[in-house]
Amino acid sequence: MKIIDGKLVSSTIRNEIKENILNAERNYGKKFKLSVIIAGDDPASEIYVRNKEKACAEVGIMSETVHLPENVSQNEIESEILLRVNDDAVDGILVQLPLPEHLDKERILKLIPPEKDVDGFSDENTGKLALGKSDGLYPCTPHGIIKLLKYYDIPLAGKNAVIIGRSNIVGKPLALMLLSEDCTVTVCHSKTKNLEDHISRADILVTAVGKKWLVDGKNLKDGVVIVDAGINREDGKIYGDVNFDSASQKADYITPVPGGVGPMTITMLLYNTYLAGIRKTEK
Numbered sequence: 001m002k003i004i005d006g007k008l009v010s011s012t013i014r015n016e017i018k019e020n021i022l023n024a025e026r027n028y029g030k031k032f033k034l035s036v037i038i039a040g041d042d043p044a045s046e047i048y049v050r051n052k053e054k055a056c057a058e059v060g061i062m063s064e065t066v067h068l069p070e071n072v073s074q075n076e077i078e079s080e081i082l083l084r085v086n087d088d089a090v091d092g093i094l095v096q097l098p099l100p101e102h103l104d105k106e107r108i109l110k111l112i113p114p115e116k117d118v119d120g121f122s123d124e125n126t127g128k129l130a131l132g133k134s135d136g137l138y139p140c141t142p143h144g145i146i147k148l149l150k151y152y153d154i155p156l157a158g159k160n161a162v163i164i165g166r167s168n169i170v171g172k173p174l175a176l177m178l179l180s181e182d183c184t185v186t187v188c189h190s191k192t193k194n195l196e197d198h199i200s201r202a203d204i205l206v207t208a209v210g211k212k213w214l215v216d217g218k219n220l221k222d223g224v225v226i227v228d229a230g231i232n233r234e235d236g237k238i239y240g241d242v243n244f245d246s247a248s249q250k251a252d253y254i255t256p257v258p259g260g261v262g263p264m265t266i267t268m269l270l271y272n273t274y275l276a277g278i279r280k281t282e283k
Contacts, residue, residue: 007259034052037081077108120173141169
């Protein structure tokens with residue numbers, strides 16, 4: 001059994017991004033900039049935004065965080081976003097979720113043009129992913145999962161890939177990415193019957209549910225590859241969807257929680273910001 005080390009892969013990719021940014025500065029005088037809009041005072045969001053700022057500084061991306069109050073109006077937050085939409089110095093725009101309940105989230109997100117949509121959630125980027133096009137910006141967590149699998153040279157073509165979770169953030173886009181890698185993909189969810197049967201057929205199993213120890217070792221195929229994208233906090237500790245001790249007895253490769261998928265999400269945000277900026281520069 002081998003550990004899929006998200007910290008190692010993340011560090012490797014960040015070093016590549018940093019070098020690419022230095023080259024872009026030398027060749028084009030290009031500076032890269034990410035703008036993050038956050039409304040309210042959700043503690044988890046605040047921590048995540050601080051981590052983004054730190055990561056940007058590590059690779060040479062300028063970061064701007066716009067903190068708006070909990071009672072910000074729809075017009076006020078839209079005005080802040082449109083300022084960045086029309087600013088050529090801004091390469092990527094990210095609206096930190098969740099937003100206060102009185103705001104129209106869908107209307108806000110639609111203001112971000114696909115070329116600056118570094119979260120990869122816009123209709124156009126989703127459509128490009130579905131069509132297998134290579135010129136979109138794709139959601140960070142599933143893209144990070146693909147990078148992990150490829151870093152460890154895990155064969156994908158022809159494999160049975162089972163995803164537990166059908167969110168627009170992880171499950172659905174990951175299914176499309178794995179299809180593009182020639183996997184046979186099954187997406188399971190809360191209404192799936194006989195979940196254990198699907199799990200038992202998985203060559204590659206990805207969980208993204210947020211339910212502690214949803215999966216253990218008893219129904220797993222020998223040699224399975226397990227990617228645990230679930231996060232569960234209990235009594236000050238973090239757990240995944242997979243019982244690591246039990247599942248690792250069957251797995252050839254497995255991600256830990258924490259230290260597996262988590263580090264890749266912000267890394268792929270940096271990657272998308274670089275990609276958005278360099279595409280604009282090289283047009």
